[in-house]
Amino acid sequence: MHELSIVSSVVETVQESLANYPGARVVEVRLKVGALASVVVDSLEFCWGIATEDTPLVGSRLVVVTVPVVMHCADCDADVEIESVQSFRCPLCDEPCGDLRQGRELDIESFEIEEADEAETAAKSEIGVKA
Amino acid sequence: MTTRIVELRRGILKKNDELAAGLRERYAAGGVLVLNLVSSPGTGKTAFLERTLRELRERGSKVAALVGDLETDNDARRLAASGAPVRQINTHGICHLDAEMISKHLDGWELANLDYLFIENVGNLVCPSSYDLGEKIRVALLSVTEGEDKPLKYPTLFNSADAAVITKMDIAEPCGFDRELALKNINEIRPGIRIFETSAKTGSGMQEWLGYLSEARVQKG
Numbered sequence: 001m002h003e004l005s006i007v008s009s010v011v012e013t014v015q016e017s018l019a020n021y022p023g024a025r026v027v028e029v030r031l032k033v034g035a036l037a038s039v040v041v042d043s044l045e046f047c048w049g050i051a052t053e054d055t056p057l058v059g060s061r062l063v064v065v066t067v068p069v070v071m072h073c074a075d076c077d078a079d080v081e082i083e084s085v086q087s088f089r090c091p092l093c094d095e096p097c098g099d100l101r102q103g104r105e106l107d108i109e110s111f112e113i114e115e116a117d118e119a120e121t122a123a124k125s126e127i128g129v130k131a
Numbered sequence: 132m133t134t135r136i137v138e139l140r141r142g143i144l145k146k147n148d149e150l151a152a153g154l155r156e157r158y159a160a161g162g163v164l165v166l167n168l169v170s171s172p173g174t175g176k177t178a179f180l181e182r183t184l185r186e187l188r189e190r191g192s193k194v195a196a197l198v199g200d201l202e203t204d205n206d207a208r209r210l211a212a213s214g215a216p217v218r219q220i221n222t223h224g225i226c227h228l229d230a231e232m233i234s235k236h237l238d239g240w241e242l243a244n245l246d247y248l249f250i251e252n253v254g255n256l257v258c259p260s261s262y263d264l265g266e267k268i269r270v271a272l273l274s275v276t277e278g279e280d281k282p283l284k285y286p287t288l289f290n291s292a293d294a295a296v297i298t299k300m301d302i303a304e305p306c307g308f309d310r311e312l313a314l315k316n317i318n319e320i321r322p323g324i325r326i327f328e329t330s331a332k333t334g335s336g337m338q339e340w341l342g343y344l345s346e347a348r349v350q351k352g
Contacts, residue, residue: 002226002258009143017137027134031143038260038287085286087319096322100290106261108139115133 003043006106007051007062014111018056024113026060034105035069035085060111069103147262150230154237154265161242164348165250167264169288170272171281172254175298177206178331179272180251184213186341193244197236198251199228206251216240227258230265246348256285267293268347273317274298275308282316289320294327294343301330 014029033039041064048062069082073090079101080090090097142148158165168176180196187194195216198206207219218236220228233250242248250266252259271292273281276299282289289295295317303310310328317326325343329336 002261005225006143006261009146013139013141013143013145017139021135021137024135036287036290038257085290085320086283088290088322089319096318098322098324104291106143108141108143110136110138110140112134112136115135117133 003039004047004051006039007044007047010108011051011055011057013108014057015055017111018113021113021115024056024115026057026111026113028061028063028112029057030063030065030109030111032065032067032105032107032109034067034103036100036103037106039106041066065109067102067105070101071097072099072101073097074099144261144263147230150234151263151265154230154233155267157237157242158248158265158267161245163242163245163248164268164344165248165264165266166268166270166344167250167252167259167266168270168272169252169256169259169292170254170274170298171256171277174254174272174274174277175331176251176254176272177209179296179298179329180249181210181213182331182334182337183249183340183344184210184215186337187247187344188214190341192246194247194249195240195245196249196251197228197233199232199253201225201253210251222253226253226255227262228252228264229262233264247344256281256288260288260291270294270296272296272298273313275300275303275306275313279309279313279316282313282320286320289317289324292321292324294325295321296340297326297328299330299332300328300335301333 044064045062052058052060069085070079071082071088073080075095076090076092080092082088088097170176184194196210197218197220198210199220199222200206201222201224204219207217211217220232220236250264269292271289314326317324327336327340329340
């Protein structure tokens with residue numbers, strides 16, 4: 001159960017990057033998680049609310065895109081998708097394959113922000129001056 | 132309002148991976164072979180490591196161990212009886228060791244004076260598989276009392292292992308352990324992996340294991 005620490009490090013990374021976009025609001029954060037990453041997607045989502053509290057990410061959506069395991073089969077000389085992580089055999093020739101090409105990903109893909117337009121920002125700062 | 136997508140494309144555990152890469156360089160510079168031992172609680176990692184440390188020392192190898200547990204230094208005291216330098220890492224609730232913990236606990240150890248460094252991870256078959264400790268060899272251990280389908284239940288760990296060790300082979304028969312099935316299941320998850328069938332009590336299988344260690348040390352480049 002290390003999902004909370006994983007999610008906390010996502011929040012930290014996005015916050016660092018957010019420094020380049022002052023005043024922006026985070027709408028969505030997208031993760032890419034491999035089928036062999038040994039994290040539970042439901043737990044990530046459950047922890048998201050807790051981890052984003054009192055941060056600029058509060059209220060944002062967490063979108064987790066899972067990617068399947070892809071192995072390279074030497075016999076077929078092809079990258080093949082493994083349907084079940086219970087058996088690492090090539091679906092084409094049924095031979096065992098150990099050359100993993102995809103499936104351990106635990107990445108932050110992107111995040112979506114809403115930024116106030118320049119005109120709005122200017123208007124707001126003018127109001128601020130008057131007040 | 133304008134919406135914008137900010138592409139990051141970076142690993143969530145990048146900080147750990149970078150620290151692990153630094154550790155890997157340190158191990159290589161010191162010429163020490165580092166192994167990360169992972170299993171469920173109760174598999175017998177400590178008993179297996181006790182015997183490994185003792186036998187390697189008898190052969191004149193210089194060995195040390197780091198041992199992770201949530202609490203207590205019981206395992207470190209057991210392992211230290213072998214005469215090898217041992218340090219306990221208490222994670223206080225964290226379910227795995229990470230590269231930063233390893234780095235902190237290596238302080239003051241001269242890696243160049245070691246042949247082998249063993250890291251006994253926290254007993255857990257899930258979380259340790261995500262955390263690179265810079266090790267050369269990740270060892271997944273499984274005891275005859277745990278059921279032959281353990282590799283199928285925890286494929287992420289067994290798939291990321293470089294070697295597998297079956298422990299407590301001395302009680303395989305009374306446990307009704309199906310050896311063929313266990314070997315088949317391990318191979319199904321990690322085709323071609325080296326498998327050692329051992330007993331820390333009787334010493335069976337230890338020769339093959341120690342032979343593998345010395346070969347890996349030579350190859351470590």
